Amino acid sequence: MKTPNIGLFGFGCVGQGLYDVLNHSLNDIGQIKKICVKNKDKKRPLPLDRFTFDKDEILNEPEIDTVVELIDDFEEAYRIVRTALENGKNVVTANKKMLAHHLPELQDLSVRKNVSFLYEASACGSIPIIRLLEEYYDNEPLQYIGGIFNGTTNYILTKTSLQGLSYEQALKEAQEKGFAESNPENDVEGWDALFKTVILSYHALGTVIDFRATPRLGITTLSPKETEFAKQRGYRIRLLAYAGAHSEKSYISFVLPVFVDAHSPLFDTNFEFNGVVTEGRFTSRQFLKGKGAGGHPTGSAVLSDLSALRYGYKYEFKKKKFSNWEESPNYLLHVYIRTGSGSDFADAYLTEKDEFIQDRQNKIYLGWITYENLKKLVPVLKKEKGFLALIGEPWNWEKKDNEKWFNLKRIKELQLI
Numbered sequence: 001m002k003t004p005n006i007g008l009f010g011f012g013c014v015g016q017g018l019y020d021v022l023n024h025s026l027n028d029i030g031q032i033k034k035i036c037v038k039n040k041d042k043k044r045p046l047p048l049d050r051f052t053f054d055k056d057e058i059l060n061e062p063e064i065d066t067v068v069e070l071i072d073d074f075e076e077a078y079r080i081v082r083t084a085l086e087n088g089k090n091v092v093t094a095n096k097k098m099l100a101h102h103l104p105e106l107q108d109l110s111v112r113k114n115v116s117f118l119y120e121a122s123a124c125g126s127i128p129i130i131r132l133l134e135e136y137y138d139n140e141p142l143q144y145i146g147g148i149f150n151g152t153t154n155y156i157l158t159k160t161s162l163q164g165l166s167y168e169q170a171l172k173e174a175q176e177k178g179f180a181e182s183n184p185e186n187d188v189e190g191w192d193a194l195f196k197t198v199i200l201s202y203h204a205l206g207t208v209i210d211f212r213a214t215p216r217l218g219i220t221t222l223s224p225k226e227t228e229f230a231k232q233r234g235y236r237i238r239l240l241a242y243a244g245a246h247s248e249k250s251y252i253s254f255v256l257p258v259f260v261d262a263h264s265p266l267f268d269t270n271f272e273f274n275g276v277v278t279e280g281r282f283t284s285r286q287f288l289k290g291k292g293a294g295g296h297p298t299g300s301a302v303l304s305d306l307s308a309l310r311y312g313y314k315y316e317f318k319k320k321k322f323s324n325w326e327e328s329p330n331y332l333l334h335v336y337i338r339t340g341s342g343s344d345f346a347d348a349y350l351t352e353k354d355e356f357i358q359d360r361q362n363k364i365y366l367g368w369i370t371y372e373n374l375k376k377l378v379p380v381l382k383k384e385k386g387f388l389a390l391i392g393e394p395w396n397w398e399k400k401d402n403e404k405w406f407n408l409k410r411i412k413e414l415q416l417i
């Protein structure tokens with residue numbers, strides 16, 4: 001067992017969280033030899049001699065065998081990680097955007113250099129989901145992986161549903177508590193959850209999702225209409241990230257708002273908590289819940305990777321050989337769509353319409369849409385500032401035939417038709 005000598009890049013929320021949990025660990029996990037930061041003038045809680053402003057002091061230092069990357073700039077993070085791997089150093093990172101852009105490339109490089117490349121902290125905070133996929137589900141076919149992958153949006157949606165706050169009020173409170181950045185676009189537009197979906201689907205299904213082509217709709221156009229609809233029908237609104245198998249050779253993936261009912265494990269997953277749902281062919285459904293935001297939960301995930309490095313742990317990517325998947329264009333999804341009262345475009349995308357509601361400002365459609373049409377509709381809705389949400393999660397829709405999944409009995413119970 002070898003204790004890592006660590007070079008740390010970044011000393012923000014997560015970097016300081018790692019420093020704290022490392023110093024309070026029950027075991028000797030490793031030592032931070034040097035911390036590289038960008039701003040020379042910023043006041044920090046450690047002596048100046050612990051820091052460097054030159055990345056080469058870490059990347060080219062033979063004594064440092066492990067690089068921990070915890071910075072915001074994903075392009076600079078990529079350069080740091082690639083150089084560290086090329087120099088034969090183990091790497092631990094939490095940068096999900098960088099991984100979504102470069103994961104297969106960096107994974108291949110780590111294999112060629114025979115070093116570890118770990119990133120448990122990149123997805124779902126304190127939930128050890130990547131290790132679970134790599135170790136527990138390494139040989140079992142999975143049907144899907146999905147859930148609440150972003151704590152910031154979940155905090156906002158909890159505040160709107162449970163306390164009746166407007167989106168703007170909830171966002172402001174999330175910013176005041178440090179869950180949301182001053183520019184929250186990465187979270188509220190669904191990018192953060194999508195990057196995590198790319199990472200987790202690579203381990204769960206063995207496929208690399210093209211995040212640029214994946215349907216993604218955030219919560220910025222959430223209105224009181226959705227809050228009212230959810231309250232009337234016993235729902236709560238969540239932002240659902242999902243990648244799932246439609247058949248043995250096809251899949252769908254998305255990040256979309258969803259109306260969940262009290263039977264869903266996501267119904268009571270509130271505030272900054274994340275919830276991950278996955279289902280194996282043999283082990284059935286599993287649900288994991290934990291804090292998805294904050295320095296200490298994420299720092300704890302980094303610490304777990306550092307602990308594993310003492311034993312030479314590496315991801316094996318056993319499902320990568322099954323990566324010849326294709327998207328399923330005819331898969332049907334049950335949706336709620338809200339547009340302006342003067343807009344008629346939604347009709348053209350729906351395969352079936354269950355219910356239609358109209359007032360002076362809005363048109364609301366409940367019906368079924370193909371995955372292919374969903375991909376076409378989402379950009380139009382963004383332009384028109386409309387809103388779309390799934391009605392229930394895909395794993396709760398019964399399979400009627402090869403192309404259509406729905407639970408007719410449940411729809412009738414909810415008086416949707």
